[in-house]
Amino acid sequence: MEKRWLSLFVENDIGVLAKISGLFSGKAYNLESLTVGMTEDETVSRMTIRLISDDETFEQIKKQLNRCVEVIKVVDFTDSPIHMKELLFVKVRKCSKGDLDELFRIAEVFGVSIIDYDKESVLMECVQTESKNNALITLLSSDFQTIEVVRGGSVAIESISITER
Amino acid sequence: MQQIRGTSLLVKALQEEGVDTLFGYPGGLVTDIFDELYHQDDIKVVLPRHEQALVHEADGYARSTGKVGVCLVTGGPGAANMVTGIATAYYDSVPLVCLSGQVASSLIGDDAFQEADIVGITRNICKHGVIVNDRKNLGRILKEAFYIARTGKPGPVLVDLPKNVMVELGSDEYPDKVNIRGYKPSTKVHIGQLKKAVDLLNTSQKPIFLIGGGVNIAGAQAELTKLVELTKIPVVTTMMGKGSIDTKHPYYLGNVGMHGSYAANMAVTECDLLFSIGTRFSDRVTSKISEFARNAKIVHIDIDSAAISKNIKVDIPIVADAKEAITAMLNYVNEHETGEWLKQLLSWQGAHPLTMQSNNGLTAKKVIDHINETCQDAIVVTDVGQHQMWTIQFLELNRNMQLLTSGGMGTMGYGFPAALGAKLGNEHKTVICISGDGGMQMNIQELATAVAEELPVIICLFNNSSLGMVRQVQTLFFEKNYSSICTRRRKSCPRKCSGTSDQCPPYSPDFVALAKAYGAEGIRVTTEGEIGAAFDQALKNTDGPTIIEFIIDKDDLVLPMVQGGKPLYEMILEY
Numbered sequence: 001m002e003k004r005w006l007s008l009f010v011e012n013d014i015g016v017l018a019k020i021s022g023l024f025s026g027k028a029y030n031l032e033s034l035t036v037g038m039t040e041d042e043t044v045s046r047m048t049i050r051l052i053s054d055d056e057t058f059e060q061i062k063k064q065l066n067r068c069v070e071v072i073k074v075v076d077f078t079d080s081p082i083h084m085k086e087l088l089f090v091k092v093r094k095c096s097k098g099d100l101d102e103l104f105r106i107a108e109v110f111g112v113s114i115i116d117y118d119k120e121s122v123l124m125e126c127v128q129t130e131s132k133n134n135a136l137i138t139l140l141s142s143d144f145q146t147i148e149v150v151r152g153g154s155v156a157i158e159s160i161s162i163t164e165r
Numbered sequence: 166m167q168q169i170r171g172t173s174l175l176v177k178a179l180q181e182e183g184v185d186t187l188f189g190y191p192g193g194l195v196t197d198i199f200d201e202l203y204h205q206d207d208i209k210v211v212l213p214r215h216e217q218a219l220v221h222e223a224d225g226y227a228r229s230t231g232k233v234g235v236c237l238v239t240g241g242p243g244a245a246n247m248v249t250g251i252a253t254a255y256y257d258s259v260p261l262v263c264l265s266g267q268v269a270s271s272l273i274g275d276d277a278f279q280e281a282d283i284v285g286i287t288r289n290i291c292k293h294g295v296i297v298n299d300r301k302n303l304g305r306i307l308k309e310a311f312y313i314a315r316t317g318k319p320g321p322v323l324v325d326l327p328k329n330v331m332v333e334l335g336s337d338e339y340p341d342k343v344n345i346r347g348y349k350p351s352t353k354v355h356i357g358q359l360k361k362a363v364d365l366l367n368t369s370q371k372p373i374f375l376i377g378g379g380v381n382i383a384g385a386q387a388e389l390t391k392l393v394e395l396t397k398i399p400v401v402t403t404m405m406g407k408g409s410i411d412t413k414h415p416y417y418l419g420n421v422g423m424h425g426s427y428a429a430n431m432a433v434t435e436c437d438l439l440f441s442i443g444t445r446f447s448d449r450v451t452s453k454i455s456e457f458a459r460n461a462k463i464v465h466i467d468i469d470s471a472a473i474s475k476n477i478k479v480d481i482p483i484v485a486d487a488k489e490a491i492t493a494m495l496n497y498v499n500e501h502e503t504g505e506w507l508k509q510l511l512s513w514q515g516a517h518p519l520t521m522q523s524n525n526g527l528t529a530k531k532v533i534d535h536i537n538e539t540c541q542d543a544i545v546v547t548d549v550g551q552h553q554m555w556t557i558q559f560l561e562l563n564r565n566m567q568l569l570t571s572g573g574m575g576t577m578g579y580g581f582p583a584a585l586g587a588k589l590g591n592e593h594k595t596v597i598c599i600s601g602d603g604g605m606q607m608n609i610q611e612l613a614t615a616v617a618e619e620l621p622v623i624i625c626l627f628n629n630s631s632l633g634m635v636r637q638v639q640t641l642f643f644e645k646n647y648s649s650i651c652t653r654r655r656k657s658c659p660r661k662c663s664g665t666s667d668q669c670p671p672y673s674p675d676f677v678a679l680a681k682a683y684g685a686e687g688i689r690v691t692t693e694g695e696i697g698a699a700f701d702q703a704l705k706n707t708d709g710p711t712i713i714e715f716i717i718d719k720d721d722l723v724l725p726m727v728q729g730g731k732p733l734y735e736m737i738l739e740y
């Protein structure tokens with residue numbers, strides 16, 4: 001079982017998201033995250049999908065997706081040069097003065113922004129790779145009592161010259 | 166450009182697609198369409214008595230003619246009733262266009278009367294499903310629906326038609342071309358791959374062809390026969406592939422799978438090359454995967470790339486239409502030296518031929534033998550159960566015979582309506598339905614349709630007073646705990662009945678009397694000697710259906726049988 005990435009070009013029509021997510025649930029494929037949004041062509045949406053599967057299932061998933069009339073193109077991002085970022089919000093509450101100082105330091109080191117705070121809470125906005133976001137959450141949840149996490153799922157695009165995932 | 170209503174464009178579309186028969190059940194959300202149909206004479210509109218049966222009728226029509234079957238139902242309950250029919254067609258790759266009425270676009274989401282999200286409900290059992298949101302897309306969507314249904318791997322397409330769209334004025338243009346960027350079915354064969362496969366064939370010692378339903382759907386029966394005769398390599402078929410080669414052909418070994426013949430299952434187990442065409446290796450075919458074709462290299466030709474390497478790892482995958490692939494193969498193959506292997510196969514066949522053990526004089530096999538002797542040109546349609554398996558085992562098929570059966574879904578209630586659809590599409594052919602006392606009851610109301618349309622279909626109803634297929638499983642694997650399988654059971658029966666009492670209550674319904682109540686004919690046959698006369702009488706009834714009820718022994722079994730999960734070579738051969 002391995003982590004895989006797919007980028008899907010689909011018709012920007014109602015029901016397409018349900019079709020794709022229904023395919024995963026109906027066939028018991030392991031979907032980890034799915035993001036979707038419009039592209040430069042308003043009739044086309046792109047989905048970035050993260051899933052976990054073995055090699056054979058992954059081949060089958062790609063074929064099943066290709067079979068959908070609404071799917072225009074399936075691109076495997078697992079091993080290709082891409083840029084991939086995920087949006088993560090973390091709210092840390094019930095902070096002491098020392099906690100607040102620590103959080104501002106963490107933000108600086110991790111290169112994420114604090115976009116809102118008061119005397120006992122901090123809200124961080126992190127646009128970085130999923131693995132960096134994972135590391136940040138691990139750190140925060142071990143050091144702080146009350147954290148609230150919202151993640152967007154990754155979006156990805158083919159690289160021009162360098163890779164970042 | 167003339168402005169016409171959506172309903173007119175729909176009828177125009179049906180005409181341009183060459184639709185001659187439409188299966189329709191009216192209701193509030195499609196009255197405008199039915200009014201439009203009332204005013205035309207090109208399309209025959211058939212009124213089934215239930216929307217599930219309606220879809221099976223369109224399905225039987227489509228399978229037997231190769232044309233797209235067209236369904237039209239109202240929204241809500243009408244559409245929901247189609248679900249089983251659509252799933253049945255989907256898993257057997259049958260081209261259908263299913264049109265459903267929908268509430269007006271402005272009401273969608275309001276839980277309006279008879280609003281049901283049928284596109285959502287059928288999303289995973291359709292080749293494609295779409296709601297027409299805008300009158301200006303109607304022509305394109307209908308054109309695409311027919312195109313998607315019949316091309317590539319065929320399948321049902323659902324088009325949901327909101328009421329307002331159907332009465333709105335708009336263009337009268339029905340496009341003559343389609344261009345769907347996400348759907349480009351290819352049928353072309355990769356010749357390099359094909360040559361590799363043929364090389365494997367030439368170097369193998371114990372090759373076998375495994376043929377699935379894809380060859381029948383592609384209409385490649387003649388090509389397959391040529392291929393077999395050129396190569397002299399023996400053939401086995403799946404249930405859906407039966408009939409792709411004459412069953413009396415010397416190189417034909419029968420069906421593989423759960424109720425396959427001993428020789429066919431052994432052939433697949435022991436071959437060194439399994440050359441498969443148009444099958445998706447369902448679990449009913451392979452049984453225990455790790456033991457399936459355990460010594461063989463596998464070539465797999467299928468039109469659906471997703472069917473390849475899904476269940477079985479293959480050595481040479483080829484995505485192509487069966488007919489194109491086989492036709493191309495004919496240029497490269499040559500006669501194969503299969504002497505020893507063939508001898509082995511024939512000895513397996515001789516050791517355990519398909520037979521039927523029974524304590525009764527009248528058996529399903531004897532009835533099917535009668536059909537074999539008297540019909541050379543017929544469409545035989547089965548329901549689901551033991552009677553289906555016996556038909557598939559014993560029915561002889563030649564180029565003029567066709568067998569329709571629900572393979573992927575195994576839908577009880579399929580047989581009788583599908584037979585009516587087949588008759589509607591093949592007026593001059595004898596159509597025989599083979600059903601059980603359980604399955605017949607699941608769409609018995611279609612007797613009214615058959616009487617109304619004056620369809621002389623012969624229904625062989627094998628009455629074993631039980632849901633025999635399930636009973637067989639209980640006999641073999643559940644210590645004869647006959648749970649919920651007796652169709653004669655009444656409240657007064659002991660709760661746990663061994664099924665051997667002499668004082669069983671009378672069977673309900675009385676099928677012969679019921680046939681008569683519908684205005685059909687009914688004949689009851691209890692002994693072997695009456696079979697011929699009953700068929701003669703049924704054949705004389707040319708203006709309506711005849712039920713011949715054959716009273717058979719509930720203990721008759723379908724053998725061989727491979728228990729689910731067991732390897733194909735572990736067959737139960739007798740009981």
Ligand SMILES: Cc1ncc(C[n+]2csc(CCOP(=O)(O)OP(=O)(O)O)c2C)c(N)n1
Nearest residue numbers: 550551552575577601602603604632633634
């Ligand atoms: C709609 C549906 N419900 C249940 C089943 C499960 N099932 C398969 S065969 C069978 C028994 C069929 O009985 P009958 O029609 O009398 O045929 P027989 O096996 O006795 O020949 C049942 C219940 C099914 N295939 N389809």
Ligand SMILES: [Mg+2]
Nearest residue numbers: 601602631633
């Ligand atoms: Mg029965």
